[in-house]
Amino acid sequence: MTHLIVKAKGKKTETKQAIIDAAIVLFQMHGYNGTSVRNIAAEAHVNVALVSYYFGSKKALLEHLMEMFFREYIQEIEEAIPWQNKTSSVCECLVQLAIKLLHYQQKNFYLSLLVHREVTIDSILVRELMTTYLMKEKYLMETIFEEGIRKHEICDIPIDLLVLQYRDMIVTPFLQPLYLRKVHVLEPSQSLFIDRYAEMIRTWIVQIKQGV
Amino acid sequence: MTHLIVKAKGKKTETKQAIIDAAIVLFQMHGYNGTSVRNIAAEAHVNVALVSYYFGSKKALLEHLMEMFFREYIQEIEEAIPWQNKTSSVCECLVQLAIKLLHYQQKNFYLSLLVHREVTIDSILVRELMTTYLMKEKYLMETIFEEGIRKHEICDIPIDLLVLQYRDMIVTPFLQPLYLRKVHVLEPSQSLFIDRYAEMIRTWIVQIKQGV
Amino acid sequence: MTHLIVKAKGKKTETKQAIIDAAIVLFQMHGYNGTSVRNIAAEAHVNVALVSYYFGSKKALLEHLMEMFFREYIQEIEEAIPWQNKTSSVCECLVQLAIKLLHYQQKNFYLSLLVHREVTIDSILVRELMTTYLMKEKYLMETIFEEGIRKHEICDIPIDLLVLQYRDMIVTPFLQPLYLRKVHVLEPSQSLFIDRYAEMIRTWIVQIKQGV
Amino acid sequence: MTHLIVKAKGKKTETKQAIIDAAIVLFQMHGYNGTSVRNIAAEAHVNVALVSYYFGSKKALLEHLMEMFFREYIQEIEEAIPWQNKTSSVCECLVQLAIKLLHYQQKNFYLSLLVHREVTIDSILVRELMTTYLMKEKYLMETIFEEGIRKHEICDIPIDLLVLQYRDMIVTPFLQPLYLRKVHVLEPSQSLFIDRYAEMIRTWIVQIKQGV
DNA sequence: CATGAATGAGCCTTCATTCAT
């Protein structure tokens, strides 16, 4: 009896996950509006009606994916704020955070792609995500840079521009992977990529450091 | 007589332009797949069939818009290569080019938005644009940086990463304007924005300059 | 329980059949290109989308109908080849086959009409049907006439022309029923028609018989 | 001045003829409903609006073509009735008429094709053509057969069936040319075809002759 | 005579979703 329920629940989770995986791949590839619920169901080897059944609607499925992404993304940042790692310098902390976020996005490659692109479109959902997660992201990053400036580790450049540039470098590989791939022959999904790319970020941080 | 001909010709151009304008606004707002030909026709106050009549298909209309954008965009870069402006330094040239491209994108605000986002999706068209225009963009930018390094104006940092970062800063305001607007309270479409943003780019260029 | 399953299955078959019936009537009446999917759906009292749902496309629906017709049509011929009815003469066999085929077409009156007319238009589908079914029809009929000539029952007239003429007589009432109806006041769909028309075929066969 | 008018008129006829020719080819190939006015205009290298201008409507163009065909077709029959050629026998007259009509249709190959197929569809136009031309055709042919029976040249077989069979043989090559071409490897548009095919008709006429 | 822009209706197909089973 218990076994049956567990199995049932297992099957439920399995189906739900299959839909999520399929949606991530297809949304990333063809965009939200370019992907049909039937495409997703087919890719997931699942009945069409189950998408509505589990997620309510196609839109709600997208929301679910985006929330998934941002929740963990923000958590990664929170865990990296400097006063939690008192030993290291702020600059080192910025480098480590960048690397963490790059790894997080690489691990969730397709999901990151779709989220970053879809955030580009103005909609109620996106505005909510902006105020909920991206403002928090900005706030947290600002906090780190402020700490760096306070400690005279970092030049006194306007903080918002520092954050903008910093975040940009972290996001770009997963917003324009096709550009990197085709034009720069860089493959953001490859593990070696981050090593090289982090070097660039490190260089940038060195440059904004207070000249000795 | 002449007047009549002009008027007649004007009507065609007028309709075509109305469709283009409407398409730019709507594609930018809801994405290509989120915009219907009927939406465009309605926005342009024009009969639905005229979209097919003038552009062949919705897809061809998008292609037209993208080609429009890139052709002039590349031209702006070509006109800015340093040995055409012998008086100025390479670094100054890079700043001037950045400002030019920011202005070009600001002038074609919605068009830039839609192009940058749509280039994010893998498709035959996008791959063609990549090889036709974006590889040229990269080549031209590389040429400038190479000149800078050759002249010992710029630190010997890997050129591809310099280009990547440089282009990033130029493109971001028009790829993620919503993020800038909502999170950073910056309005990339405002003329004041460029003044401030250019300052950031200038700072970055100062940082990659060969220390004296 | 069984009842429910039967009913469920019945509903699908019911809808599919309604579409088929409606399509036959309308294709026959206004031609394939003169009939819209909406016309068919309306005639079948069924949602428009179900035509695509069950048959994939309007074209595939036509193909389905034609295959339906020809499969059984050829089977009727195969069952009538003389050495399966050893008792009767070849000539009698030809008469019987003609009557069988007339009855088959009369039973599937509208279907026959549409098939024969649509076969008149050059297309990939039609070419396939030609090589798959009509060449087989020709081959089978030739075999019968050959047997008749071998047995000296039938005059030694070129076989291809015999087949052409024979098939013609069988097909015409269902290719030009309007002509028969309006000009000759013959109604090929009436059961009496075949009796009379078969007499004509019988006369023709008597004429090609070896004079005693 | 006169020259100009003549030239203008010549151009008019030229355009009209180009449309007619194009329409015949395309209607024959893809059917009336499968051909668009734009297809015709393109094939004729003529502006779209001119089809409506010269013929009023697409339907009227079809009517024009059909009338064209039937008017001359009937005339061919009228010129062949036996008492106008008193020297020859009725049977020979029937053979000659068949050959004439085959030649007429071969000369107007595509036109014949389209007319015969389009007559297959029930419509007001077709019903009019039936009563105007095809009933006359039947009447004229009956007259000839009656003469043959009266003169004891032809067996006393029901006249309507004789006419049906006779007309059938004449029309079939131009109603089902694809069938003849693909299945029987006969090319009704080739001049040699008629020689062979007429032999078949001759044989048929010999068979319905009063045995001596 | 000829043009081509414009129209509104219609084409076939696909959409996200619902519902009875």
Add this chain to the structure above:
DNA sequence: GATGAATGAAGGCTCATTCAT
């Protein structure tokens, strides 16, 4: 939980025709 038939709206596009030039 899962199925697949069913729905009504909307998708992109083509149609025959008109009309100002």
